[in-house]
Amino acid sequence: MDMKFENITTIGFDADDTLWVNETYFREAEEEFAALLEPYETKNTIDQELFRKEMQNLDLYGYGIKGFMLSMIESALELSNQQVSQSTLAHILQIGKNMIAHPLELLDGVAEVLEALHHKYRLLVLTKGDLLDQERKLEKSGLIQYFHHVEVLSDKKEDNYRRLLDHLEIGVDEFLMVGNSLKSDVLPILNIGARAIHVPFHTTWAHEEVEPHLHNNEHLTLPSLRELLRYLI
Known part of the structure; x- marks a missing residue:
C-alpha cells in the first residue's frame, strides 16, 4: 500500500511484542x-x-x-x-x-530504528500493563533515551488515545501509532482519525484477536520494524 506520512511529527510505539518479546x-x-x-x-x-x-x-x-x-x-x-x-x-x-x-529480549532492529527516528520525530511509548513492570522493562531495554514520553494506559480504546493526545497537545493528523495489535494499536487509532502501522508478532493473545471482517485497508502492515525506515526517513 502506498501511504504518505509527510505530516507526521509524533510516533507512538506499543511496547510488548512491538519493542520486545512478551x-x-x-x-x-x-x-x-x-x-x-x-x-x-x-x-x-x-x-x-x-x-x-x-x-x-x-x-x-x-x-x-x-x-x-x-x-x-x-x-x-x-x-x-x-x-x-x-x-x-x-x-x-x-x-x-x-x-x-525474565531477561528482556528486544525484537530485531528495534534500537536501530529508534536511533534513526528520534532525530526527526517525537517518539512515545504507549503501552498497557502493570506500571512497575513496564517501567522495569523500559529500564532494562536501554531504549528510554529515545522517548519523549512514556504512558502506561489502563486500556487502549478510542477515549484513552483521545485524552492522551489532547493532554500532550498532539493533533490526530500529525500522530502515527505503531504496534502489533490490530485491536489495541490500529483500529482505535484509525477511528479517531490518526494513522497506524501494524507490525504483527508471531503470537497473539486471544483477547487481542480481531475478526477478519473488522480489518480494513486504511493502515499499513509491515513484516518488521526495520521496514518503517522506508516510509519515515
Whole structure:
C-alpha cells in the first residue's frame, strides 16, 4: 500500500511484542500452569478456564503479569475444588515471579530504528500493563533515551488515545501509532482519525484477536520494524 506520512511529527510505539518479546513468555507460563493442574482437569479445560478467569478479572486487576498470576491462583483453586496444595500455589507464584525477572529480549532492529527516528520525530511509548513492570522493562531495554514520553494506559480504546493526545497537545493528523495489535494499536487509532502501522508478532493473545471482517485497508502492515525506515526517513 502506498501511504504518505509527510505530516507526521509524533510516533507512538506499543511496547510488548512491538519493542520486545512478551506474549511468548505468557504462552510458556500457561503450559507450565496446565502441567501443574493435570491431576484435576484436561489441558484444554485448564486453558479455557484460565482465559475465562483472566477476562473476568480484567476490570479488577488490569493487564500484566500480576493480574495473570492472580488469575492462575483463582483458576487453580476452582479447578481443584479448593484442593490444590500449598506447594502448587507456591509454584504458581514462582511462575509469575520468573516472568517478571525474565531477561528482556528486544525484537530485531528495534534500537536501530529508534536511533534513526528520534532525530526527526517525537517518539512515545504507549503501552498497557502493570506500571512497575513496564517501567522495569523500559529500564532494562536501554531504549528510554529515545522517548519523549512514556504512558502506561489502563486500556487502549478510542477515549484513552483521545485524552492522551489532547493532554500532550498532539493533533490526530500529525500522530502515527505503531504496534502489533490490530485491536489495541490500529483500529482505535484509525477511528479517531490518526494513522497506524501494524507490525504483527508471531503470537497473539486471544483477547487481542480481531475478526477478519473488522480489518480494513486504511493502515499499513509491515513484516518488521526495520521496514518503517522506508516510509519515515
